[in-house]
Every structure is written in C-alpha cells, then in structure tokens.
Amino acid sequence: MKQLLFFTLAAALLAASPGYGQNDKPVNVIATIFPPYDFAREIAGDKANVTMLLPPASESHSFEPTPRDIIAIQNCDVFIYVGGESDEWVNGVLSGVITSGMKIMTLMDCVEAVKEEVVEGMESKEEINSEYDEHVWTSPRNAKLIAQKISDTLSEVDAANADTYKQNTARYLAELDELDAKFQAVADSAARKTIVFGDRFPFRYFADAYGLAYFAAFPGCSTETEPSAATVKFLIDKINAEHIPVVFQIELSNGRMAAAISESTGAKTLLLHSCHNISKSDFESGVRYLDIMTRNAEALKEALN
Numbered sequence: 001m002k003q004l005l006f007f008t009l010a011a012a013l014l015a016a017s018p019g020y021g022q023n024d025k026p027v028n029v030i031a032t033i034f035p036p037y038d039f040a041r042e043i044a045g046d047k048a049n050v051t052m053l054l055p056p057a058s059e060s061h062s063f064e065p066t067p068r069d070i071i072a073i074q075n076c077d078v079f080i081y082v083g084g085e086s087d088e089w090v091n092g093v094l095s096g097v098i099t100s101g102m103k104i105m106t107l108m109d110c111v112e113a114v115k116e117e118v119v120e121g122m123e124s125k126e127e128i129n130s131e132y133d134e135h136v137w138t139s140p141r142n143a144k145l146i147a148q149k150i151s152d153t154l155s156e157v158d159a160a161n162a163d164t165y166k167q168n169t170a171r172y173l174a175e176l177d178e179l180d181a182k183f184q185a186v187a188d189s190a191a192r193k194t195i196v197f198g199d200r201f202p203f204r205y206f207a208d209a210y211g212l213a214y215f216a217a218f219p220g221c222s223t224e225t226e227p228s229a230a231t232v233k234f235l236i237d238k239i240n241a242e243h244i245p246v247v248f249q250i251e252l253s254n255g256r257m258a259a260a261i262s263e264s265t266g267a268k269t270l271l272l273h274s275c276h277n278i279s280k281s282d283f284e285s286g287v288r289y290l291d292i293m294t295r296n297a298e299a300l301k302e303a304l305n
C-alpha cells in the first residue's frame, strides 16, 4: 500500500511539473574550467544548463571537488574536462559516478591530432615533459575544434534542439575565425616575433599558431615559483639584446618575477590571460573567452612592436 502511494505521488509530481519529463528536461552540462564552460554556453544558448565547476577567481591547478561537486557530476548529462595533468583528480571521481547516458569529453581529445604530433616529434621523456602543454584552448584554432565537438555532443544528447545548437555553433565559429584573423594580423604586421614571460608559460599552442618564439621562466603550469638566477639573467639579457618592450605575466600570478625583470630592463609588464579561470567580477558580468582573447590581442600588439 505504501509503495502504491509512493508511485501515485511520484506520478502526480511528474505530471504536475513541466520540465520534469525526459523530453522537456534541459540538458545539464558541467565543465571543470572556464574555456569549455564558455564554449558550451555559447553553443547551448538557453537550451541547456551549463555550469563551471571551478569557483571564479580560484586556481585551477589545486582544485579539489567537494562532495556537492561530485553529486553534480553524477547528475549531469555532459561532463567536460581538460584531460591533462592538472585535473587528474577527475579519473578517480569519474570511475565512481559515471552513468550510462552520460557523455564525457576532454579538451585534449578534441585536439588529439595536435597532441600526437607534438609527442611524436620528441625524442626523450624529458623533452615531452618540457614541451607538453595541456592548455590547448589558448589557440583560437583549437577552440574551434573544441566548440565543434561540444556542438556535436549536445546535438546527440538533445536531438530536439540540434538545429539551435548548429546555428549557435556556426555563429560562434565565425567569431573565433575573426579572433584568429585578428591575432594573425598582429603577428603579420609585427616588428618582432619574440615574446618573453616572467612567469609560467601556458601558451605553447598559441605561440605555435602565430609563429612566435617564446622565452619563459617556467613551462606550462609548473608549480615552481622561484626561478634560478641564471633563468632570470637569461630573460633580462634577451630583453636588453632585442629591445623587447614588454615582459608578460599571466593571470592569478603574484607578478613578482615579471616586476623584477621589468625593473631591470625598463620593459613594461603586461598581462597575457591564459583563460584557465576568470575573476569574480568578470564572471558575474558575463565576460567571454572572446573578450579576454581580444584584450590579449591588444597586449600582444604592444609586445611585438
């Protein structure tokens, strides 16, 4: 009797709440970090719920999911993560929560061919480690591959809205093409092709896309914070020898090393934002990957002139 009452109640609830039925329920997308979150909401428009797991303004490399995050992942339809070193925690979490209908995507897989090419050309493990870069989204060309894959996945999970996803994707890919052209124009008209970072360097794909040479204190998203004196001297000498006007730092950095290099050389310190995450105020005002990258194009222009 009790069971019958439960079923009756559940049926009544189902009937009473629109959006609760299989077909009406909006798709739930969870992305670990900002770029795939932003790409997914560009493509989903108002047809899906898109959530970023990482709290705004927090450091992605030391992120640990809360029990609430794990429940959210368990209940989502599409889960997107980097698939690199910084979010290895995902492997442990996913094995426990994966459900049959859930689609799982990694950014690394979206640009798999690019990754294979990088690793193939390398001789030793040390070389792979120093050149390996999980920050595939920093190249707008890779952003297009990721956006297309998100679009295909959403259309598969939610076929009823596939036309909308396709339209939104076409518009967004055109905007990414414009961004790519903007960077290309900056690189083509530049007086120099070398950028210097008094910081970590998560921009390998970006630099490769526009034929830029780069010198940085640390590779990728190294957790090291104290460079050797020889490294700092090398960067200072490089800037002085080539009269490089800008030394870059990245977001969420203490900026100390870039400031020290700036002081010794007179080069101006500018931010090149790698988009791992954005500030709380940018998040609240709906700042997009396209906005951050457009600011980057301005900074790059100054650095290459």
Ligand SMILES: [Zn+2]
Pocket: 061, 086, 135, 202, 220, 221, 276
């Ligand atoms: Zn990183």
